[in-house]
Amino acid sequence: MPTLTKLYSMEEASQHNTQEDCWVVIDGKVYDVSSYLDEHPGGDDVLLGATGKDATDEFEDAGHSKSARELMESFCIGELDPTSPAIPELEIFSKKQELQGIRQKVINLSKQYWVVPVAVGLSVVVGFLYLRKK
Ligand code: HEM
Incomplete structure (x- = not known):
């Protein structure tokens, strides 16, 4: 049976841009990193600054390790609706x-x-x- 992936528009993802509720979009996937903000070694400000847009380049530029990439999967809540317009x-x-x-x-x-x-x-x-x- 195919698994159902939840799709989010960039508009919806961009609403989650606070210390308590923070979503980032990386490589077409949506991550809810609210619970990780305080622990992120790169700081909470970079995650908050990465909301509302495709943060793939910034994520890659930081040179994240393999373990960081494995960890991020636990925060994945769905995918970006490819038909949704960018902000x-x-x-x-x-x-x-x-x-x-x-x-x-x-x-x-x-x-x-x-x-x-x-x-x-x-x-x-x-x-x-x-x-x-x-
Ligand atoms: C689910 C999303 C993310 C996870 C799980 C995550 C996790 C981590 C981890 C574990 C590190 C420590 C170094 C390593 O192991 O690579 C790190 C460092 C860092 N991250 Fe992230 N990160 C995420 C998203 C982002 C985003 C979107 C940005 C930029 C907009 C970012 C910027 C940085 C920076 C600047 C560092 C510090 C690099 C350094 O000083 O060596 N991260 N992150």
Whole structure:
């Protein structure tokens, strides 16, 4: 009996581009590497950066070993639908920019929240010193 391979479009694969949910497409196959991000010796950022496109060249350029290639098979969840259109580079770029923008906003906000306890602490110290002088 023939085995049924699940087919995914590049559009669908590209939706999985976060730290919790990350798919990469290499040589026509789709890999769910979400559980491997933290362990990937090349870093999680390269895997996240390889989402939404055919990452075959980048994968080959890194010179992966035979054991890496064996390991990757355990993450294979299906194949790329050959009829599905590729996503234009610009769109991938703007999606990543969008994510970067959100990340930056969160960082900025957390920086602001540091200011509050520091300001409160400073006013308590200044107030205390002032009262002691009196
Ligand atoms: C299922 C997918 C993948 C698996 C299982 C995997 C696994 C591994 C393993 C085991 C290594 C250690 C070296 C080796 O044994 O070859 C490695 C290194 C590396 N990988 Fe991957 N990898 C995957 C996908 C990718 C992709 C898509 C990229 C690039 C976009 C990438 C970039 C790298 C880089 C840059 C290194 C470090 C090479 C070095 O510093 O020597 N990997 N990977």
